[in-house]
Amino acid sequence: MRTFTGAMIALITLAIFSISCSKEQTLSSITSPDGNLVVNTALNAEGTPIYTVSYKGKTIIDTSAVGFEFKGQEYLGKNMIIEGATTSSKEETWEMPWGEQREVENNYNELKMSYSEQGDSPRKFNIFIRVFNNGFGLRFEFPEQEYMTDVLLLDEHTEFALTGDHDVWWLPGDWDIYEQLYSNTKFSAIDAIAMRDHPALVATYIPENAVNTPVTMKTDDGLYLSFHEADLTNYAGMTLKVDTQNFKMTSELVGSERLGGKAQLTVPFNTPWRTMQIGESAGDLIESNLIVNLNEPNEIGDVSYFTPMKYVGIWWEMHIGKSTWDIEGSQDMNTYIEGAKNSSRHGATTENAMRYIDFASENGIKGLLVEGWNTGWDQWINTTDREGVFDFMTPYPDYDFDAVMAYAKEKGVEVIMHHETSAAPRTYEKQMDVAYNFMKENGMNSVKTGYVGKIIPEGEYHHGQWMVNHYHKVLTEAAKKKIAINAHEPIKATGKRRTYPNAISREGLRGQEFNAWSPDGGNPPSHLPTVAFTRMLSGPIDFTPGVFNIKFDEYKTTNQLNTTLAQQLALYVVIYSPIQMVADLPEHYMVDGEIHPAFQFIRDVAVDWEQSVVLDGEVGDYVVIARQERGSDNWFVGGITGETVRAQEVNFDFLPEGKTYTATIYKDGDGAHWNDNPTAYAIETMEVTKDSKVTIPMAAGGGFAISVMVK
Numbered sequence: 022m023r024t025f026t027g028a029m030i031a032l033i034t035l036a037i038f039s040i041s042c043s044k045e046q047t048l049s050s051i052t053s054p055d056g057n058l059v060v061n062t063a064l065n066a067e068g069t070p071i072y073t074v075s076y077k078g079k080t081i082i083d084t085s086a087v088g089f090e091f092k093g094q095e096y097l098g099k100n101m102i103i104e105g106a107t108t109s110s111k112e113e114t115w116e117m118p119w120g121e122q123r124e125v126e127n128n129y130n131e132l133k134m135s136y137s138e139q140g141d142s143p144r145k146f147n148i149f150i151r152v153f154n155n156g157f158g159l160r161f162e163f164p165e166q167e168y169m170t171d172v173l174l175l176d177e178h179t180e181f182a183l184t185g186d187h188d189v190w191w192l193p194g195d196w197d198i199y200e201q202l203y204s205n206t207k208f209s210a211i212d213a214i215a216m217r218d219h220p221a222l223v224a225t226y227i228p229e230n231a232v233n234t235p236v237t238m239k240t241d242d243g244l245y246l247s248f249h250e251a252d253l254t255n256y257a258g259m260t261l262k263v264d265t266q267n268f269k270m271t272s273e274l275v276g277s278e279r280l281g282g283k284a285q286l287t288v289p290f291n292t293p294w295r296t297m298q299i300g301e302s303a304g305d306l307i308e309s310n311l312i313v314n315l316n317e318p319n320e321i322g323d324v325s326y327f328t329p330m331k332y333v334g335i336w337w338e339m340h341i342g343k344s345t346w347d348i349e350g351s352q353d354m355n356t357y358i359e360g361a362k363n364s365s366r367h368g369a370t371t372e373n374a375m376r377y378i379d380f381a382s383e384n385g386i387k388g389l390l391v392e393g394w395n396t397g398w399d400q401w402i403n404t405t406d407r408e409g410v411f412d413f414m415t416p417y418p419d420y421d422f423d424a425v426m427a428y429a430k431e432k433g434v435e436v437i438m439h440h441e442t443s444a445a446p447r448t449y450e451k452q453m454d455v456a457y458n459f460m461k462e463n464g465m466n467s468v469k470t471g472y473v474g475k476i477i478p479e480g481e482y483h484h485g486q487w488m489v490n491h492y493h494k495v496l497t498e499a500a501k502k503k504i505a506i507n508a509h510e511p512i513k514a515t516g517k518r519r520t521y522p523n524a525i526s527r528e529g530l531r532g533q534e535f536n537a538w539s540p541d542g543g544n545p546p547s548h549l550p551t552v553a554f555t556r557m558l559s560g561p562i563d564f565t566p567g568v569f570n571i572k573f574d575e576y577k578t579t580n581q582l583n584t585t586l587a588q589q590l591a592l593y594v595v596i597y598s599p600i601q602m603v604a605d606l607p608e609h610y611m612v613d614g615e616i617h618p619a620f621q622f623i624r625d626v627a628v629d630w631e632q633s634v635v636l637d638g639e640v641g642d643y644v645v646i647a648r649q650e651r652g653s654d655n656w657f658v659g660g661i662t663g664e665t666v667r668a669q670e671v672n673f674d675f676l677p678e679g680k681t682y683t684a685t686i687y688k689d690g691d692g693a694h695w696n697d698n699p700t701a702y703a704i705e706t707m708e709v710t711k712d713s714k715v716t717i718p719m720a721a722g723g724g725f726a727i728s729v730m731v732k
Contacts, residue, residue, distance in 0.1 A: 062148070594726060
């Protein structure tokens with residue numbers, strides 16, 4: 022690591038205090054290490070801090086202002102003066118304990134601007150602008166001061182003034198859920214209000230024409246932009262309110278009806294980083310580490326108790342209607358969507374769990390998740406009083422917890438705990454210590470948490486400050502017990518996995534389960550090629566791939582997966598997570614009493630990576646990614662497409678010189694189609710080197726997966 026100060030800053034082209042005589046005085050500018058990205062700051066005629074951003078000499082963020090509203094105070098962001106400016110720079114490489122790559126370069130230049138109000142009772146804040154080669158982050162610091170102590174934040178006004186009517190891939194600014202489908206429109210056509218009241222969402226609230234983040238754009242010049250936030254701590258999650266006529270976005274924080282504002286804060290405090298990533302190709306966005314780099318280093322130390330793994334689970338069978346979560350036989354997804362009690366039976370039985378353990382052990386799969394094992398599932402969603410429904414230690418009478426744990430240990434399979442909180446976090450916080458001790462006493466190192474429903478207490482939302490702090494408390498308390506967290510119905514990922522690497526994965530998107538029961542027909546073929554360039558930019562996704570029985574006709578005929586079987590294989594590479602579910606029922610991986618030939622890819626594919634390379638892609642259309650297994654020379658490649666049929670060239674120039682590999686290609690078969698013929702597949706084997714190229718057909722909604730193994 023190198024830190025530059027004083028005279029050395031001049032050597033990295035930082036222009037400081039370049040004063041002009043216009044109404045807007047340019048006070049300072051900061052440039053990326055490669056000189057391409059420049060952020061200029063100024064005060065306008067009203068004394069409001071403003072900034073602009075240019076890339077290779079062309080403006081990409083036009084004049085944008087910042088400011089704050091606090092309860093009982095005047096607007097903070099006018100009549101400001103500059104108290105000082107300092108610069109610094111960093112060049113370091115740090116190592117991920119698990120991740121898309123092992124080593125991460127963190128190189129940036131930073132400008133700190135200190136502002137103070139004019140007048141007798143001046144309030145102060147600092148703006149930090151950190152500029153990387155592929156984007157920038159901006160955050161506000163409120164230092165300890167005389168005229169601000171405890172404050173209720175009503176609004177933060179951080180603007181992003183775009184320079185055109187960009188193509189945008191967006192989710193509505195929902196305060197409760199990220200499980201909407203992405204829309205692709207011009208910026209001027211964004212209409213989040215039209216996305217209200219989706220019939221399959223049990224908790225949703227869209228108060229403004231705003232978008233959630235990450236939100237990804239493409240300019241007419243072919244640049245790719247993504248706006249998000251990093252290090253969301255003790256603050257409300259940020260949506261971006263859109264001005265469709267003036268092409269402007271303004272931060273719109275998730276509120277609290279109990280508070281009557283957005284965030285209760287005590288000075289000193291920092292806001293999260295407001296971020297923009299930039300790329301000349303869509304793949305540049307995926308390869309960026311800007312979000313994790315804007316978080317603090319690991320604070321919890323060793324996380325070797327968590328091992329990246331594939332896992333099976335009693336889960337998908339509830340979504341397709343074979344089984345129920347509750348022993349009473351009422352709680353499967355057919356019940357919720359169709360409104361009638363189903364004839365399916367309790368899934369989490371001792372016998373069924375042992376069946377999954379056998380399958381995992383026989384196929385080199387290291388983990389087992391069991392949902393519906395504990396009492397309370399008959400009450401958790403249909404009652405208005407969901408406090409205390411679950412205790413996370415009392416199994417149903419048909420689930421012998423001790424016997425299952427002993428059998429799993431004998432077979433070398435690690436059981437993943439499941440804690441569905443029923444969106445009652447106060448109850449969960451009272452139970453965490455005992456529940457986590459129970460896990461450790463039984464050799465369990467990770468837990469899938471869930472927060473389905475409207476948050477209790479009333480007036481709070483999943484993405485507001487109160488819940489941000491709850492999700493943070495879960496991470497810190499779990500870390501004390503050496504437990505890893507896979508959160509569902511979570512707060513968005515903002516790179517905190519760097520600081521708390523026990524934050525292993527999360528949902529936070531419209532997942533695989535919507536294919537099983539959503540009344541709108543599930544996820545369209547364009548969904549995952551969009552997710553790769555939007556939601557995945559924020560962090561790992563527990564998407565639950567690997568479904569082979571695409572239409573599951575024996576349980577339900579009104580839904581299916583809108584992908585081919587080959588695409589389900591490709592997702593193990595394309596959609597990153599250090600835990601990957603082998604989601605289908607064990608019997609669906611069998612053909613005439615033998616394991617399905619394509620299942621070999623799931624056996625082989627890694628979940629922890631030395632490096633990752635995006636080979637090709639366009640947002641919403643297709644993506645091809647290659648990843649090297651950590652600790653070996655083996656590579657895996659995944660490619661997926663939307664509705665468009667493609668002949669995709671794969672260039673193996675990512676391989677090292679002088680080595681020959683055996684490539685096994687799992688691809689769409691003749692006549693494959695996500696709806697008409699989704700299970701047609703073909704397997705081909707060949708030798709490849711760094712100089713090899715191969716063209717692989719992708720069907721509509723299809724894909725391919727390649728294992729590239731050293732000979």
